[in-house]
Amino acid sequence: MTTEAPRRTTTEFALRPDELLEMYRRMRRIRRFEERASALYKATEIPGFVHLSIGQEASAVGACWPLRPGDGITSTHRGHGHVLAKGLDTASMMAELMGKEAGTNHGRGGSMHIADPNLGIYGANGIVGAGLPIAAGVATAARLRGAGDVVVAFFGDGAVAQGMFHEAVNLAAVWDLPVVFLCENNHYSEFSPAEKQHRAPLSARAAGYGIGYEYADGNDVVAVARTVSAVVERLRRGEGPVLVEAETYRWHGHYEGDPERYRDESEVAAAKKRDPLIVVRRHLAEAGVPETAVAAVDAEIDREIDAAVDRARALPDPAPETLHDHVTAPRPALPEPAAPTGEVFRTMDAVRLALEHELTTDPDVFLAGIDVGDGGNVFGLTRGLAQAFPGRVRDTPISESAIVGTAVGAAMAGMKPVVEIMYMDFIGVCLDMLLNQAAKLRFMTGGRASMPLVVRTQFGAGRSSGSQHSQSLEALLAHIPGLTVVMPSNPADTYGLLRAAIQDPNPVVFVENRLQYGFKGPRPPADHLVPLGKAKVVREGIDVTLVSWSRMVQDSLAAAELLAAEGISVEVVDLRTIAPLDRETVLASLAKTNRLVIAHEAVRDFGVGAELSALAVDEGFWHLDAPVTRVAAPAMPAPYAPALEKLWLPSRDTIAETVRRIAAV
Structure with missing residues (x-):
C-alpha cells in the first residue's frame, strides 16, 4: 500500500495520470472500508459506536496528499478516512474495529480512537475538538526540532463552537506553528444544520485570529490537494498556521443507526450527484486513464477489504490476562535516596x-x-x-x-x-x-x-x-x-x-x-531522585499511625512532637505520591501501631482519606484497635474571611486533639 505521494512543487500544480490513479485508489479504499464497516456494524460484528465518512473521501486524501512520513495528523470521531489516507493499513484497522488483540491498538481504541504515532497519526478522538490542541503540541515539537514537518488537524464544522477550537487556533497563531486547520464542512453538527450553529463564516474567524484562510471544493480531491499542497509549502518555509475549509457532505447519518429525521432523502440524493469518486473519475478520463485501469483498482481494493474482514474475523479477542495492559508505562525502579545534608x-x-x-x-x-x-x-x-x-x-x-x-x-x-x-x-x-x-x-x-x-x-x-x-x-x-x-x-x-x-x-x-x-x-545533591509511588515514614512511632501529604505533613510532624511530650508515640507517614497509592507502607505502619489517623487539607467527604480508610478496613482490618479517623476540612467551599478560614482548615492542634483521642481508645 502506497503511503506517500510523489514529491513535486506546487507552484504549477499538476498531476500525472499515475498520481491521479493513486488518488483514486486511496479514495476507493476508504469508500469500500466504510461500506463494509457499515454492513459489519449492522450485523453486530463491530461493537460500540461507528461514525462513517462516506462522501468525504476527497478531503481526507487531498489533505494528506502532500504530507511526508514525518508530518502528522490529528483526527475526529469520524476518522477512518483520515488515518487510511495517512497510510494506516486496512487489515489492522478492521481488526481494531472488531475489538481484536491484533488490531491497530490491540482492541483498546475501536472506531473513534485509532492512532499510530509512528505513522504520524496522533489519534482519532471521541471528544469533539480535542484533536486541535493536540495538533498544536505535535506542531510545537516539529518547530522545536526544526525538521520542517507540518501537522494537519482535521475537524468538522461543529467543532468550531468548542472552546478548544479557539484556544488551539489562537495558540498556534501566537506561536506561528506549522498547522493546517482543515475543516471538513459537511454542513451538519450532529443533527443540527450549520446555519443554526454559527453566525460567522470560517473566513471571518481566520481573519480574527490573524491567520490565513483558503477554501477548497471538498468533493474534488485535486482541488483539495492543490490547496493544501500550497499551504504546506508555506508552512515548511516557516509561515504560521492556515485555516482551510473543505466543503463536503456526509452521506450517512451522524452515527450508524441515526434515524436522520433532521434531513430528507432528496437532500442526500442531490449531494450524491457530486460523489467524490465520480469527480475524480472525470479527472482520470480527462487525463486519458483507461477505464480498465480504474476497474482494476476497484477489483484490487475489493480483494484487499475482503481479506481484511476475513483476517479480522479469524483473529482472537484480547486475552483476559491482558485486561490491565497499557494503562501506564513501566516506570524505572529508583532507590530511596539518602537524607540530604547540604546547605x-x-x-x-x-x-x-x-x-x-x-x-x-x-x-x-x-x-x-x-x-x-x-x-x-x-x-x-x-x-x-x-x-x-x-x-x-x-x-x-x-x-x-x-x-x-x-x-x-x-x-x-x-x-x-x-x-x-x-x-x-x-x-x-x-x-x-x-x-x-x-x-x-x-x-x-x-x-x-x-x-x-x-x-x-x-x-x-x-x-x-x-x-x-x-x-x-x-x-x-x-x-x-x-x-x-x-x-x-x-x-x-x-x-x-x-x-x-x-x-x-x-x-x-x-x-x-x-x-x-x-x-x-x-539541599540534596544534584543527582537526587525520589521514587514515584513510594510513601516514606518521616517519623517513627509505635502508638498511632498518622498519614498525610503536602503541607499538612509539617503540621502532622508538629503535632507528633507535641504529643511526644505527653508520652504518645506517633508514626508519621508522608504519602508523597497520591496515585499510585503506596498501600504497602501504610499497611505496614498500621500493623505496627494498630491505629490510623489521616490528616489532609482537602475537604473530608469522598477524598483520599476515605480511600485510606477503606484500605485500612479492608486489608488492615485485623490490625485495627480503634476507629480509623480523618482530620480534614468540612465539605464546603473555602471561606474568604480569615477567622472562618482558620476554623475551616485543619491545624497542628486539631490533628493533635484527634490523635490524642484515638490513642486513648
Missing part, C-alpha cells in the same frame, strides 16, 4: 533547580505556561530560564486546554513537556485534556502513544484566597486511571520528585503548596 534552601529554589537540571540534561524537555517565560512565573519560580534556554521556555495565552493539549501532543511526538496551570482550581478548565486525553491515550492506543508529560500546579488555603483559589483537588485527579499525582511536603522531596516526574514515561500532575515556597530544608 539550607527553599522549596521555590527546589522547583527552579529541578527544572533547570532537566532542561540542561535533556533537549526534549521544554516548559510552557502562562507567564512562565518573560514573567518568570507568578511566584518567580522560573525567572531567568527563558533567557538560559531560548525557545524552550514558552509563554502561552491564558488557555488552559491549549496548554495541556499542547503537552499531550508534544509528548506523543516524543518530547517531554512540562506545562504549568497557575492554580489547581483551574484544572477544571482543562479537565478534558487530563481526563480523556493524557490519562487515556496510552491505553486507547494499545501502548502506541507515549505520554511523558508533567503538569505543574499549586494550591494552598490559609491566606484568604477564597473559594476559587484555595481548593485541594487531588482526589478528583487520583480518581482518573492513568494519571500519577504527586504532592511533596519539603524542599528536597520537591526537587527529587519533580526530576523523577519529568523523567517518567507517564503523565504526572505535580502539585506544589504555595504556602511552602519559602519553606526551608537541607
Whole structure:
C-alpha cells in the first residue's frame, strides 16, 4: 500500500495520470472500508459506536496528499478516512474495529480512537475538538526540532463552537506553528444544520485570529490537494498556521443507526450527484486513464477489504490476562535516596533547580505556561530560564486546554513537556485534556502513544484566597486511571520528585503548596531522585499511625512532637505520591501501631482519606484497635474571611486533639 505521494512543487500544480490513479485508489479504499464497516456494524460484528465518512473521501486524501512520513495528523470521531489516507493499513484497522488483540491498538481504541504515532497519526478522538490542541503540541515539537514537518488537524464544522477550537487556533497563531486547520464542512453538527450553529463564516474567524484562510471544493480531491499542497509549502518555509475549509457532505447519518429525521432523502440524493469518486473519475478520463485501469483498482481494493474482514474475523479477542495492559508505562525502579545534608534552601529554589537540571540534561524537555517565560512565573519560580534556554521556555495565552493539549501532543511526538496551570482550581478548565486525553491515550492506543508529560500546579488555603483559589483537588485527579499525582511536603522531596516526574514515561500532575515556597530544608545533591509511588515514614512511632501529604505533613510532624511530650508515640507517614497509592507502607505502619489517623487539607467527604480508610478496613482490618479517623476540612467551599478560614482548615492542634483521642481508645 502506497503511503506517500510523489514529491513535486506546487507552484504549477499538476498531476500525472499515475498520481491521479493513486488518488483514486486511496479514495476507493476508504469508500469500500466504510461500506463494509457499515454492513459489519449492522450485523453486530463491530461493537460500540461507528461514525462513517462516506462522501468525504476527497478531503481526507487531498489533505494528506502532500504530507511526508514525518508530518502528522490529528483526527475526529469520524476518522477512518483520515488515518487510511495517512497510510494506516486496512487489515489492522478492521481488526481494531472488531475489538481484536491484533488490531491497530490491540482492541483498546475501536472506531473513534485509532492512532499510530509512528505513522504520524496522533489519534482519532471521541471528544469533539480535542484533536486541535493536540495538533498544536505535535506542531510545537516539529518547530522545536526544526525538521520542517507540518501537522494537519482535521475537524468538522461543529467543532468550531468548542472552546478548544479557539484556544488551539489562537495558540498556534501566537506561536506561528506549522498547522493546517482543515475543516471538513459537511454542513451538519450532529443533527443540527450549520446555519443554526454559527453566525460567522470560517473566513471571518481566520481573519480574527490573524491567520490565513483558503477554501477548497471538498468533493474534488485535486482541488483539495492543490490547496493544501500550497499551504504546506508555506508552512515548511516557516509561515504560521492556515485555516482551510473543505466543503463536503456526509452521506450517512451522524452515527450508524441515526434515524436522520433532521434531513430528507432528496437532500442526500442531490449531494450524491457530486460523489467524490465520480469527480475524480472525470479527472482520470480527462487525463486519458483507461477505464480498465480504474476497474482494476476497484477489483484490487475489493480483494484487499475482503481479506481484511476475513483476517479480522479469524483473529482472537484480547486475552483476559491482558485486561490491565497499557494503562501506564513501566516506570524505572529508583532507590530511596539518602537524607540530604547540604546547605539550607527553599522549596521555590527546589522547583527552579529541578527544572533547570532537566532542561540542561535533556533537549526534549521544554516548559510552557502562562507567564512562565518573560514573567518568570507568578511566584518567580522560573525567572531567568527563558533567557538560559531560548525557545524552550514558552509563554502561552491564558488557555488552559491549549496548554495541556499542547503537552499531550508534544509528548506523543516524543518530547517531554512540562506545562504549568497557575492554580489547581483551574484544572477544571482543562479537565478534558487530563481526563480523556493524557490519562487515556496510552491505553486507547494499545501502548502506541507515549505520554511523558508533567503538569505543574499549586494550591494552598490559609491566606484568604477564597473559594476559587484555595481548593485541594487531588482526589478528583487520583480518581482518573492513568494519571500519577504527586504532592511533596519539603524542599528536597520537591526537587527529587519533580526530576523523577519529568523523567517518567507517564503523565504526572505535580502539585506544589504555595504556602511552602519559602519553606526551608537541607539541599540534596544534584543527582537526587525520589521514587514515584513510594510513601516514606518521616517519623517513627509505635502508638498511632498518622498519614498525610503536602503541607499538612509539617503540621502532622508538629503535632507528633507535641504529643511526644505527653508520652504518645506517633508514626508519621508522608504519602508523597497520591496515585499510585503506596498501600504497602501504610499497611505496614498500621500493623505496627494498630491505629490510623489521616490528616489532609482537602475537604473530608469522598477524598483520599476515605480511600485510606477503606484500605485500612479492608486489608488492615485485623490490625485495627480503634476507629480509623480523618482530620480534614468540612465539605464546603473555602471561606474568604480569615477567622472562618482558620476554623475551616485543619491545624497542628486539631490533628493533635484527634490523635490524642484515638490513642486513648
